[in-house]
Amino acid sequence: MxxxxxxxxxxxxxxxxxxxxxAWTSVKSALPDSCLNSQPDEQLHFAKFGRKPNDTELSxxxxxxEEGNFQRVDSIGDDESCGGGEFGSSRHKISExxxxxxxxxxxxxxxxxxxxxxxxxxxxxAITAMIGVAYICCYTGKILVDCLxxxxxxxxxxxxxxxxxxxxxxxxxxxxxxxxxxxxxxxxLLMTCILYIVLCGDLxxxxxxxxxxxxxxxxxxxGILLLPCSFLKNLHHVSTLSFWCxxxxxxxxxxxxxxxxxxxxxxxxxxxxxxxxxxxxxxxLGIIVFSYTSQIFLPALEGNMKDPSKFHxxxxxxxxxxxxxxxxxxYVGFLTWQGNTADEITNNLPTQGFKGFVNxxxxxxxxxSYPLPYYAALDLLERSFFKGRPETTFPRMWALDGELKVWGxxxxxxxVVFTIVMAVSIPHFAILMGFIGSFTGxxxxxxxxxxxHLKLKGPTLDWxxxxxxxxxxxxxxxxxxxxxxxxFRALVEKxxxxxxx
Amino acid sequence: xxxxxxxxxxxxxxxxxxFFVELECSVHSSFIKTLLGQIMEAKRVLVVLxxxxxxxxxxxTDSNFSAYSDPNSTISSTLLPxxxxxxxxxxxxxxxxxxxxxxxxxxxxxPTISPTPFIPTSSTLSPNPPNPVKNWVVVDEETNxxxxxxxxxxxxxxxxxxxxxxIQNATLDLPGNATSSGTCNLGVMEDSHSQKIxxxxxxxxxxxxxxxxxNILTFVFHKNMSSGIQATGKELVYLSDIMFEVYLDSENxxxxxxxxxxxxxxxxxxxxxxxxxxxxxxxxxxxxxxxNVDEKIGDLAIIHLSHLQTEAFRMQxxxxxxxxxxxxxxxxxxxxxxxIAVGCALAALVIVVLVAYLIGRRxxxxxxYQSV
Numbered sequence: 013m014x015x016x017x018x019x020x021x022x023x024x025x026x027x028x029x030x031x032x033x034x035a036w037t038s039v040k041s042a043l044p045d046s047c048l049n050s051q052p053d054e055q056l057h058f059a060k061f062g063r064k065p066n067d068t069e070l071s072x073x074x075x076x077x078e079e080g081n082f083q084r085v086d087s088i089g090d091d092e093s094c095g096g097g098e099f100g101s102s103r104h105k106i107s108e109x110x111x112x113x114x115x116x117x118x119x120x121x122x123x124x125x126x127x128x129x130x131x132x133x134x135x136x137x138a139i140t141a142m143i144g145v146a147y148i149c150c151y152t153g154k155i156l157v158d159c160l161x162x163x164x165x166x167x168x169x170x171x172x173x174x175x176x177x178x179x180x181x182x183x184x185x186x187x188x189x190x191x192x193x194x195x196x197x198x199x200x201l202l203m204t205c206i207l208y209i210v211l212c213g214d215l216x217x218x219x220x221x222x223x224x225x226x227x228x229x230x231x232x233x234x235g236i237l238l239l240p241c242s243f244l245k246n247l248h249h250v251s252t253l254s255f256w257c258x259x260x261x262x263x264x265x266x267x268x269x270x271x272x273x274x275x276x277x278x279x280x281x282x283x284x285x286x287x288x289x290x291x292x293x294x295x296x297l298g299i300i301v302f303s304y305t306s307q308i309f310l311p312a313l314e315g316n317m318k319d320p321s322k323f324h325x326x327x328x329x330x331x332x333x334x335x336x337x338x339x340x341x342x343y344v345g346f347l348t349w350q351g352n353t354a355d356e357i358t359n360n361l362p363t364q365g366f367k368g369f370v371n372x373x374x375x376x377x378x379x380x381s382y383p384l385p386y387y388a389a390l391d392l393l394e395r396s397f398f399k400g401r402p403e404t405t406f407p408r409m410w411a412l413d414g415e416l417k418v419w420g421x422x423x424x425x426x427x428v429v430f431t432i433v434m435a436v437s438i439p440h441f442a443i444l445m446g447f448i449g450s451f452t453g454x455x456x457x458x459x460x461x462x463x464x465h466l467k468l469k470g471p472t473l474d475w476x477x478x479x480x481x482x483x484x485x486x487x488x489x490x491x492x493x494x495x496x497x498x499x500f501r502a503l504v505e506k507x508x509x510x511x512x513x
Numbered sequence: 514x515x516x517x518x519x520x521x522x523x524x525x526x527x528x529x530x531x532f533f534v535e536l537e538c539s540v541h542s543s544f545i546k547t548l549l550g551q552i553m554e555a556k557r558v559l560v561v562l563x564x565x566x567x568x569x570x571x572x573x574t575d576s577n578f579s580a581y582s583d584p585n586s587t588i589s590s591t592l593l594p595x596x597x598x599x600x601x602x603x604x605x606x607x608x609x610x611x612x613x614x615x616x617x618x619x620x621x622x623x624p625t626i627s628p629t630p631f632i633p634t635s636s637t638l639s640p641n642p643p644n645p646v647k648n649w650v651v652v653d654e655e656t657n658x659x660x661x662x663x664x665x666x667x668x669x670x671x672x673x674x675x676x677x678x679x680i681q682n683a684t685l686d687l688p689g690n691a692t693s694s695g696t697c698n699l700g701v702m703e704d705s706h707s708q709k710i711x712x713x714x715x716x717x718x719x720x721x722x723x724x725x726x727x728n729i730l731t732f733v734f735h736k737n738m739s740s741g742i743q744a745t746g747k748e749l750v751y752l753s754d755i756m757f758e759v760y761l762d763s764e765n766x767x768x769x770x771x772x773x774x775x776x777x778x779x780x781x782x783x784x785x786x787x788x789x790x791x792x793x794x795x796x797x798x799x800x801x802x803x804x805n806v807d808e809k810i811g812d813l814a815i816i817h818l819s820h821l822q823t824e825a826f827r828m829q830x831x832x833x834x835x836x837x838x839x840x841x842x843x844x845x846x847x848x849x850x851x852x853i854a855v856g857c858a859l860a861a862l863v864i865v866v867l868v869a870y871l872i873g874r875r876x877x878x879x880x881x882y883q884s885v
Contacts, residue, residue, distance in 0.1 A: 239866060360828065429859070
């Protein structure tokens with residue numbers, strides 16, 4: 013009896029199983045590739061020469077390698093990083109997960125609390141923008157990394173360039189172009205660092221409004237907590253900190269969205285506007301667009317990955333996750349408070365205790381986000397100035413045993429102190445950053461990757477890609493102009509009211 | 514010497530109406546006709562508070578309540594004489610109902626008495642210390658949101674004409690037993706950019722012989738959208754109007770030529786105390802503002818505010834001030850000691866870190882391990 017029953021059940025199950033399987037394969041084909049199912053011969057396919065974990069010059073000579081030729085096309089004269097990559101020695105390559113945490117750190121920024129405000133002013137267009145900009149930035153990241161490679165005669169991709177600056181050298185000329193891109197990158201990175209300190213100070217001062225410690229003192233206290241960043245040596249440590257930063261971000265998301273879900277009875281589903289208010293939509297566009305800028309870190313991250321073939325899927329998934337999180341958060345946050353949505357959602361939270369707790373987690377997130385741009389800025393400076401004569405003006409910071417020289421440490425600490433001093437002394441920093449960042453950010457994230465792609469790979473591209481690149485350049489110019497105009501007006505207004513101190 | 518009698522009544526009307534009240538006093542046969550003023554139609558039922566004062570050396574023997582919806586038709590009634598009690602205290606027990614002939618041409622309904630929140634009921638007599646600092650709030654009834662919180666100590670200098678045609682100044686203090694009222698305009702779309710708080714008190718001793726009318730101090734706050742900025746777009750809240758209505762009583766304004774009237778002062782369309790929304794403005798040092806007086810005196814009335822902390826357009830139901838922005842005058846006082854101390858700690862820590870690393874490296878080198 014039972015066996016008959018089960019056999020009849022077995023006959024019924026396959027149709028369901030088959031249809032489920034068909035549905036699953038169709039869903040899978042729509043999603044980006046999973047990073048988990050790459051086979052070892054993917055590495056062959058990309059032919060990353062000299063990039064396997066225990067690859068050194070000697071082992072290449074001795075091994076019966078897959079390819080016969082030993083030409084090392086990597087040309088950066090960095091005797092430590094055999095195998096390329098910006099961030100130090102090749103012994104410490106990172107996995108694609110760690111690279112993913114770093115990218116998530118860069119794109120899921122501090123302004124997540126302003127997203128419901130963006131939906132307030134932008135409605136469904138804001139949500140569309142969140143997803144669309146994620147897609148565009150993912151694309152520009154991929155083409156930027158693509159510019160690092162050149163197809164050699166055998167049709168294999170070879171990594172000829174290492175950094176953003178080296179691409180610029182090729183396209184803009186060695187003297188002018190490299191300097192411009194270097195400067196833009198440095199400004200963007202340092203301003204991000206300073207912004208994190210400013211935000212820490214503001215959040216802590218907002219949590220303890222009647223305390224004896226004012227904003228500037230809180231900024232300096234947070235800066236003291238950041239002094240150990242000067243001891244960061246490789247990307248592993250930075251990736252671990254980025255991982256914890258992402259965890260803090262997830263905690264914030266869960267707490268606020270949990271609270272919003274509890275208020276699900278009072279959601280205003282019809283309040284999300286379909287029209288664009290031409291005066292307020294640019295603000296929201298600025299919030300959304302400039303949060304997705306991670307392109308500065310991408311050449312270095314890709315260069316330091318153990319398995320760079322997984323770079324594309326890592327980038328895809330991190331951007332998909334970011335787009336989903338952001339749009340959901342903005343949408344749900346707006347539905348809960350509708351017209352009363354404050355420009356920072358923490359101001360809408362009902363009790364002072366809850367708000368204080370969320371502020372505290374945000375401060376932790378800011379502190380954990382700081383190491384990535386700091387490390388990138390440090391590496392940029394080191395690469396430009398501290399690689400030893402005759403290339404650069406200063407000797408190397410690293411002693412022969414791999415430890416920092418004392419004056420090297422002093423310089424790193426000085427950089428942290430510099431960011432603290434800038435945070436404390438510049439008033440209205442967030443708007444100033446919006447003003448300058450509108451220019452450098454659009455250049456680094458939209459315009460230059462597309463321009464380099466067109467210049468370097470132009471002959472090999474089809475018309476669709478060329479048109480798309482031009483479109484992205486146009487978008488970048490548009491966002492930049494709008495952002496500069498709005499920030500400039502806001503700056504003027506703020507300074508008319510008077511300096512806060 | 515004179516006695517003054519006050520009578521309070523209110524009535525419900527349903528539409529726009531202007532009306533006035535006549536009171537007839539016995540001895541001098543004078544009556545004061547006071548126009549009630551424009552009744553703004555906000556809802557279907559309006560409660561109108563009307564105060565009528567008659568001064569004279571006698572009792573009010575008769576009073577005529579007249580109301581009209583247009584100047585041509587007048588509906589009048591006579592107040593019940595049994596209620597002409599000499600009273601010196603205004604309290605809600607004084608309320609009475611009037612009989613009104615209901616006319617088909619008017620849509621006035623039978624007036625009903627309802628206690629108003631506007632007149633402060635005199636509670637236990639408490640001494641009013643001059644210039645106390647007290648907290649006043651405005652709570653929106655529907656949402657329970659405390660939309661305005663203010664705390665300050667205030668004193669006024671009000672100029673007035675004396676009967677000898679001189680200008681004198683009277684100094685008044687805002688006492689601690691003032692009560693607050695106001696509007697939040699939370700649901701109203703047109704006015705959602707302004708909120709108002711009014712403080713009322715009665716000058717003079719709060720005992721049974723006080724027949725003064727309330728003084729009213731009003732602050733109006735405005736909110737404006739600061740034009741487009743990226744992530745930190747904040748609206749600004751500022752104090753736009755300060756207005757007062759001071760009753761010229763005989764104690765504070767001796768020999769005033771307009772005794773028994775009100776003196777209005779206002780400072781409008783300003784941009785004071787501008788602060789980002791959800792922040793409070795704090796100024797412990799004394800600030801002085803000059804207000805234009807309606808008497809065309811030429812002198813300005815002055816209001817001194819100190820120990821001030823204000824916050825408007827709040828969205829919270831609690832009553833704690835948010836993060837305070839200090840006024841520039843305070844910045845001199847609020848010490849820079851804390852930032853300097855933290856800065857010194859930071860510098861010391863930097864030096865300690867470098868020295869410790871230096872010593873650590875020296876010691877490691879001295880131990881002589883091989884370097885690659």
